[in-house]
Amino acid sequence: MMTHAPNRENIQQAHELIAPFIHRTPIMTSxxxxxxxxxxxxxxxENLQKIGAFKARGALNAVLSLPGQDRVNGIATHSSGNHAQAIAWAAAKVGTKAFIVMPDNSPLVKIKAVEGYGAEITFCKNTPEERESTVLQIVERTGATFIHPFNNYEVITGQATVAKELIEDSDPALDVIVAPVGGGGLLSGTALSARYFSPGTKVYAAEPEGAADAVLSFRNGRIEKAPYVNTIADGLLTYLGDKTFPIIHGHVADVLTVSDQEIIDAMRLLWERMKLVVEPSGAVSLAMVxxxxxxFEGKRIGIVISGGNVDLGRLPF
Amino acid sequence: MMTHAPNRENIQQAHELIAPFIHRTPIMTSxxxxxxxxxxxxxxxENLQKIGAFKARGALNAVLSLPGQDRVNGIATHSSGNHAQAIAWAAAKVGTKAFIVMPDNSPLVKIKAVEGYGAEITFCKNTPEERESTVLQIVERTGATFIHPFNNYEVITGQATVAKELIEDSDPALDVIVAPVGGGGLLSGTALSARYFSPGTKVYAAEPEGAADAVLSFRNGRIEKAPYVNTIADGLLTYLGDKTFPIIHGHVADVLTVSDQEIIDAMRLLWERMKLVVEPSGAVSLAMVxxxxxxFEGKRIGIVISGGNVDLGRLPF
Incomplete structure (x- = not known):
């Protein structure tokens, strides 16, 4: 396990490690x-990434970085979202079992997706305490290795490859990269890749008003919880971790918030104008711009579309 | 005006003519x-093409092929669909006016799109006779040049560039290309490009059961109308023309039909698995495969996703 924030070589090596299994996703314009x-x-x-979200990168890097004896009994995590699919997919790639704890009110479409990768699902009540205690029981019973969705340096290193590709495929350099922030795995990786591979590029974070913990944490200089949690961007509900926060605090230019209506409007623009299926969390960066x-007027801006996993039966328009 | 079906050089020249203005659309896999x-x-x-559909190619080739004196008074057409947007866009590209006749029950989203390209819209009742007489009046009044949505060799030549790109970007050669058929502009162009640029590649057509004129025409060897017209694939309602039918009859391997439920299921797969916004007509080819x-088992198959213009407020799922 890495015990320090990733350096340039860590990110380069992670990219080589995962590149044979992931898509180098396209950069589109409109x-x-x-x-x-x-x-x-x-x-x-990254909505066109394996499992439909950037989470495939971090999960796979974490799984592939484990020594063989730490993989053999399987991988465990708790998530109702893209990290669950990502771990299920990554475990299948290396031929080990995945144990996923999901809230018992998870949408059927997400349960089916995780099952589709052959993972074993354990349901629990939808509280952080229940989720953590359930996954701990599974780890004790099976000997599986727990991989946190974002507060894990291997995961952060994997997510950093999104911005690394975006930087490598942009000429001249971007002025700005905008990424959404939930727990901060993608954002901290983005900030580090910009610092190492394109030091002139500023990184901004976009956050829903209804999960405004990162903006508070960024301004107050310590991890804060959101004053309330109520947003359509269901991938961004969590607060920062002790591994993601210092990177974000040190290397992000600013964190700016958007309302749910602004997220829905941006999502609709991406669907109608770019013909891309993007989940609400994936539209937050465009909404902020x-x-x-x-x-941002006149600037060259990289915008991370983080994922496209959305229940077509429950669209906001 | 071309008076013969396009040959290899016609298609090559059309591609050079329109290439600076259109997208060389990506080929995606899943x-x-x-x-x-x-x-x-x-x-x-081609859902990622300008105006959201392949129609941009044929319309632009037709407009750019007109001698200057035939452009100066504008371009006229009748269409409630993608050809309307394509002509409006193509006319704007060359700096001339577009006169579009649309049925008075056209969806607001399509009216707005055509207006957005600066076209002048004339509404009429939604019958073929009304549409044709209205556009004739406009041509007489304005001196604009009428461009038919499919029964026009310049249009066919432009649509042929879809398959030309697909063939050029495939290695080894495809066994099959599948395209949807409405009036046959895309299908006849596809058949000719396969013949000229990849003679070993068979072309199949996919048609909705609820607009089954092409399958009848293909089997009976003459242009037939559909026994009934009722399908969600609103881009494929028309029957073949005297320019498209002979090409299709001579160079297409077969025409196979699918039900609306099969179209909706294929459309949902494209949205959910490939994160692409595809209109019903654009999902017909996958449904047929x-x-x-x-x-088609084990074959390398090129599938034309013809367009992505869909009213997000009226989805079939």
């Missing part, structure tokens, strides 16, 4: 969205 | 859909 934003937008399409036009 | 189909599927993503697994 003249319509450039006109609307007044900027040059470069969308890194459109809300702050003066800040 | 391990999930390969597993479901039992074949190797290569999706040519999934319905005829034995015919």
């Amino acid at each position: 003249s319509a969205l450039n006109a609307i934003s007044g900027a040059e937008l470069y969308f890194k399409c 459109l809300k702050n036009k003066a800040l | 391990s999930a859909l390969n597993a479901i189909s039992g074949a190797e599927l290569y999706f040519k993503c 999934l319905k005829n697994k034995a015919l």
